[in-house]
Amino acid sequence: MIDHELDLAHVREATERLLTAAASLDNAGAAEPSRLPGWTRGHVLAHVARNADALVNVLQGLPMYPDAATRDADIERDSGRPLDVHLADLRATADRFQAVGAEPADWSRTVELRNGVTDSASRIPFRRWVEVDLHHVDLGIGYELEDLPEEFVSREIDFLADRFTGLESVPATTLRADGGQAWKTGGTTGGVAVTGGAVEILGWLAGRRDGSALRTEGGPLPRLPAL
Template sequence: MTDHVHDLRSVREATDRLLTAVAKLDNAALAEESLLPGWTRGHILAHLARNADALVNVFEGRAMYTSGEARDADIERDSGRPLVEQSEDVRHSADRFLAVADADQDWSRTVELRGGVTDLASNVPFRRLVEVELHHVDLGIGYTLEDLPQEFTGREIAFLADRWSGRPEVPPTALAATDGRTWRTGSAGEAAVTVSGSAAQLLAWLAGRADKGAALTTTGGPLPTLPPL
């Protein structure tokens, strides 16, 4: 089972890093475009706050979001708030999530996430960590994929590689990081393509970030096209 205690500690640390960085912005910077097409930095902070509340719903046995439309409307509604309100919302919603996660509970139970996806409760803290870390990068304020903790990068690569495993539209693919770590993704069978690069570059491709794999090298064929996240 995943070490949820370790992951919750990492969530606290990552949230503090993000809020420390955001505190250096101003209202004008918050209204600027982020690295996610169509979203300002305010959209990202609003999403992080509402995602924390949605994961509280998950822990308490409610639907993560009432609907996809309601989720999107809440983010849009909250995206234009001034920096002080945004920062307080991110902090307080994170505190609510951590308070619920710190309570005694059955971490081996299955919970339902967005779109009917299910997972073990023990994996939810890492899912929250992914939101905080990757969206910190998406803010485009100096925190990059290369700055992510090595352990986090490896786990997220493994998670995304598993997500595309068994998908017939993705050829059998080996992933080789320059630090010696390896992963496997795509359809079954002997790897037809090997994709090589730094762990940050591999994560950029799998998560649809930065150059989306342009800096990677491949042998055995072109860089595979991945389904949308």
């Protein structure tokens, strides 16, 4: 069962980790390339801040973003700011998200995200945790997939395996972690088994690793659509 209050606490912890790490940069470091193609670290920091605003909108029953072009333009606009402005924005938007999360609400209600995607309001704090912790990794400043909490790794694999389930462009795939956990994903044809460390499975599903450390049976490593 999803515990939105516990996930809000996870978000606070992840945000503090991100803020502490980002504060070690300087303006030049913030302008350097991140691990995401075409984005500087400033783009990543701007996106994390704007995502907090967007998820506040979701929880308040508003459109997540006015449109895709506005979302992209806002990130581009904010990407080149001085580091101290990034940090203040990250703190302020994180506080707003926590404040809205603390308001009395029906957490079982269905909310709408981008592109018509819907979800339970109770899962929005976990979605925010994913944004904060995965993009912390994307900064390339010492926080790696191996540093992610074990609970995060397991739950994000659950989430991504479910996301790709039913996609006939992805063969039916069984994911097996070396620790014993297993997941099903993909369509209804084929039959590939992918085995390896849970962190490597997560990295592949999330587009952060190429999957070369994984072992396959029944076919090559499936090609996944972009997130």
